Amino acid sequence: MAEPVRVLVTGAAGQIAYSLLYSIAKGDVFGKDQPIALVLLDIAPMMPVLEGVVMELQDCALPLLREVIPTDKGEVAFKDLDAAILVGSMPRRDGMERKDLLKANVAIFKSQGESLEKYAKKTVKVLVVGNPANTNCLIAAKSAPSIPKENFSCLTRLDHNRASSQVAMRCGISAEFVKNVIIWGNHSSTQYPDVHHCKVNKQGKDVACFDAVKDEAWLKGDFISTVQQRGAAVIKARKLSSAMSAAKAICDHMRDIWTGTQEGNFISMGVYSTGNSYGVPEDLIYSFPVTIKDKTWKIVDGLAINDFSRAKMDATAAELVEERDTAVSFLGV
């Protein structure tokens, strides 16, 4: 059997991690034959809670889980990592925008970027989940200059899954029959869920989403705002931010990095914008449609962009430029 992959989850005593760790440990992400060493980082006051999570992981008696390492120390957590899933940070509450978390959270990602630089393998794949995810990811990448920027990505797969599911429910089919929705831009209320290239499989035939749904006003109106506001709607209802669906999206994202995307399919993730062909400003982590092969993502080029889409892609880019400049100004990175 292969050597264990060493995987870090930060915020390991929190609510997303509570859904996420079991899925990783049972092989949903890195493969059903791949042993795993799970490193669990949280802050010192959460160590007693983390001990309980460790006990539960042990009690699952999972064949692939070779080692569980709980810690509050960066030098232990970031050492020799193959994958890092950076969740640990403050979630927003009802009435806040995700960018309101910038001040509270961005310093965590600067310091964790510095720890990645010092201790992790240069091949480590880093997924940033903590909000505001795109800007935190950019700051982590900038703080780890010897790790390629392409190794960093942020989670917009939850938005992607939300969009696929909304279309599927509207068509009365399962979400597996909806492919190639796109989330452009920021994991925020300015994100642009785009279905101009989306296909719906109806009775074995791929049909353009607009033809399958037959409601252009909905696709250009309520569909977009529902996906943009879904995180806030979950917080309003649960009084806590999404966790089960976030954990599922993290698994989808990291599994696709590890094993690649299917032929003809693309998915959305926040990646480094420098060199993109869509006129998105450079030096941002912006969500694009990507395909993945050999653990390397590639932005899907050449998709036609109409004026409706262009305006929305530019608006979300402008917000990311502003977030980046704010973050850089208080961190001096």
Ligand SMILES: NC(=O)c1ccc[n+]([C@@H]2O[C@H](COP(=O)([O-])OP(=O)(O)OC[C@H]3O[C@@H](n4cnc5c(N)ncnc54)[C@H](O)[C@@H]3O)[C@@H](O)[C@H]2O)c1
């Ligand atoms: N990108 C997305 O799609 C997405 C989806 C859902 C939630 N989120 C974000 O994920 C983050 C975590 O959400 P949650 O619901 O699990 O929150 P939570 O409050 O339940 O858990 C967060 C955990 O992180 C820990 N933590 C805080 N600072 C840390 C640090 N410096 N190092 C390590 N751990 C630290 C806390 O002690 C806590 O255990 C939030 O920022 C939330 O907004 C993002």
Ligand SMILES: O=C(O)C[C@H](O)C(=O)O
């Ligand atoms: O909305 C939030 O603050 C949590 C998360 O980013 C989400 O999209 O559910």
